[in-house]
Amino acid sequence: MNGAQALIRTLVACGVDTCFMNPGTSEMHFVAALDQVPEMRGVLALFEGVATGAADGYARMADRPASVLLHLGPGLGNGLANLHNARKGKVPVVNIVGDHATYHKQYDAQLESDIETVARNVSTWIRRSQRTEEVGADAADAVAAAIGPPGQVATLILPADVSWLDGGVVAEPKPPQTRSPVASEAVDTIAATLRSGEPAAILLGGTALREAGLVAASRAANATGAKLLCETFPTRLERGAGLPPIDRLAYLAEFAQAQLDGLRHLVLVDVKPPVSFFAYPGKPSYLVPDGCEVHVLATDTDDAPSALAALAEAVGAPTDAATIQPASRPGRPSGSLTGDSVSQALGALLPEGAIISDEGNTSGLWAPMHTAGAPRHDWLCLTGGAIGQGMPVATGAAIACPDRKVISLQADGSALYTIQALWTQARESLDVVTIVFNNRSYAVLNMELNRVGAEPPGPKAQDMLDLGRPDMDFVRISEGLGVPATRATTAEEFATQLERALAEPGPALIEAMVPTL
């Protein structure tokens, strides 16, 4: 058994049976070994950022990591932005980066570069496999490191000769690390704080945003009068009819400040204290109000749902005290097509069990509101702020959940970073409906240009934020990549097209022609 075969068999033994890849010559033995290990599914991407983002989306929905296979330093570079997003979302990814053969590195061939230094940007666990005999064990360590807790990007650098030589040994999975229980004293202290009657909020993030955590948090909040808030860009938020609703902290710092205004206590559950996304001249970066005390109920290695359940008990919340979102949908929209009416149509038509990959940016602002009472669904956000995540995440989520519909809300500017995801969606016949908000602008930057207090923008500056010269035609781009597409210019057209796209199997794209904000 060569190293590549041992590696892949070990991954499968560890529960990692999907590999999103964009391989090159140094990874050819890994590719060849796929046929020896039928349990491993290889999914080809045309660009590395699609592979890494898909691995992120897959793990968010499958609750276990996928692997990615990248080609040397440049391949890792191309995949880095979405690994950054996975890192910020604490999503496990087994990141395998092929490299030159060990003895070849000394010659500084064209593709030689320092892979470790790039990997350090996204990985705290980095290992270079040194021997074929050990690559199986390295893979098992990588999977364990990726799973954490917290989840992380674990990077295993795989020299070509380690892959191709014989002598590979399949390794056993490592025992999983469990999340730490939260000490009852800590729970009791926070319970006492919440019961004090002083203005308080519970801010949930990460692992607290599934049903169990949400229900317990809602019970505790209702029993004490505390506000319940959710981090701005959750990795995976379970929501919809039958689940406790939760307000997300606003992206714009001034709105987030209003949400936090007057608080005396902020209880953090698998989340950091809120800060502004960017710095702005004369505006605060740290958003916790002066005089507000921060309490940590659970860190990112703790068992947050259990801690919340203990908190609910400690504050004496009845088991049925959680607020439950009633079922309700907006009517089908009519008239002009806007971010608002697109979102209304989404709320009207969202199928049970849908997965929303949200990179709608400014045009997508209305989507959470109009889908709040829709059938239960999952909401996946741009965790690290590096645009070009939405379509790859949708792709990976669809691979993880073949029985669910995935809806990819996509801003036009952001779409162009990883548009190649459409091809993989077509190749794998994935049930992904992509909605591109085409406002022909980097609208968020137009807004930010004013907010940062820069000079009143002149024509050259405005030109750098304008996507309308030339106009992009997402229908043609999508068809060119193998995904059928339509264009909607009215709300009625959009609703009809969305209904049809959701009814048919396989991927589809709708280009929604919307105005800027």
Add this chain to the structure above:
Amino acid sequence: MNGAQALIRTLVACGVDTCFMNPGTSEMHFVAALDQVPEMRGVLALFEGVATGAADGYARMADRPASVLLHLGPGLGNGLANLHNARKGKVPVVNIVGDHATYHKQYDAQLESDIETVARNVSTWIRRSQRTEEVGADAADAVAAAIGPPGQVATLILPADVSWLDGGVVAEPKPPQTRSPVASEAVDTIAATLRSGEPAAILLGGTALREAGLVAASRAANATGAKLLCETFPTRLERGAGLPPIDRLAYLAEFAQAQLDGLRHLVLVDVKPPVSFFAYPGKPSYLVPDGCEVHVLATDTDDAPSALAALAEAVGAPTDAATIQPASRPGRPSGSLTGDSVSQALGALLPEGAIISDEGNTSGLWAPMHTAGAPRHDWLCLTGGAIGQGMPVATGAAIACPDRKVISLQADGSALYTIQALWTQARESLDVVTIVFNNRSYAVLNMELNRVGAEPPGPKAQDMLDLGRPDMDFVRISEGLGVPATRATTAEEFATQLERALAEPGPALIEAMVPTL
């Protein structure tokens, strides 16, 4: 004057008047400052890899660096592969990476990451601007570092507040560093070696591949019987009728070995000893034959053309001893469309002063042969092996040389890494004709899969190299990005379409439907 204005004014004072950019919020003051400095041209890219590759192509043709503006660590990641190519090609690039405000970094906001560690992969010169008062001087240092010699990617990290605060000071350009003259003793020693009559070759790279170096090298070679060879992937090779022809070392190591077989002496001129692109089981990585002595005439900081001229004199070569390529073109091709017939059409129609950006990979193999006697032109190669370079390099070359036609030879698989370059070509009305070789395959990987001695490929492995499920339609993709496109399925069609595309101003794309090798 704020920091951004001082920075841009300093760049302009240093001769850097073009900035390829994909900015975000942290770079908004840089963008706003463009209107205060009319000399600086901002060129928007939809993806960072387009911006960095365009800066590479620009500098190759303008012989001075452009700047790029990227958005934090993820933006640098997206631009990294083409910065890798620039690094390997020793092309100067002033790489400006915006970052959070200095005081904002402590909060680990969503887009926070370690930029320096990523930059280290491509830059030996990295500086983080610390104060607005110094950012002008930092920029002047960055330009000087980028220019070298040798050319390099100089990375200047620009915190948002350094950019927005007042107090910027425009800095003077630093005096250019000159290339070192080669000592006459070294020239004489090599001249004596070449005159010994033992089998020898002169291998040219980098700065030796312009007219002056080629003429001198050809004189020296002809006077001594030495072979004349060119590195496999030159940064910029001047060629065509009226210039000395030169054989490039083959990409496939076995062919390169045949070119080098029997040599007793190899004279290196701004190039490293030849090595195999990848390692292959049981095949050598280092391609210099046993018993062949390596002599360095000029390093990458030396004045290579002058060293070659001195060598030609030292071996007593007459001034007219260079071989000069006579003008000759192939006839227009007919019949089936193949890499060969596409290249014939190119040779038949290549305009005077054309610039070829060559990422044709397997399908482009015939292009150098059929254009050898075409009117004088420049040939730009994939210097670092990171695919996705060709279309961005073509874009930058066209900005640098608005009076010349650029032809972008592009393999289909590689095209999908930075296809967004088409939009910038349309936006800037660039005279770039892109020829996509659509063979619906990662053909080079099919070849490599066999060459690396992997198991006979099974269906899963073959599927990872197949681009034909679904078929991509480059005409639609191109039109969707604003570039008019046609598809050719016969040699006649292709020649007609190429002739038309070259005759009309602005960008065009031709999808050439070719078989795999």
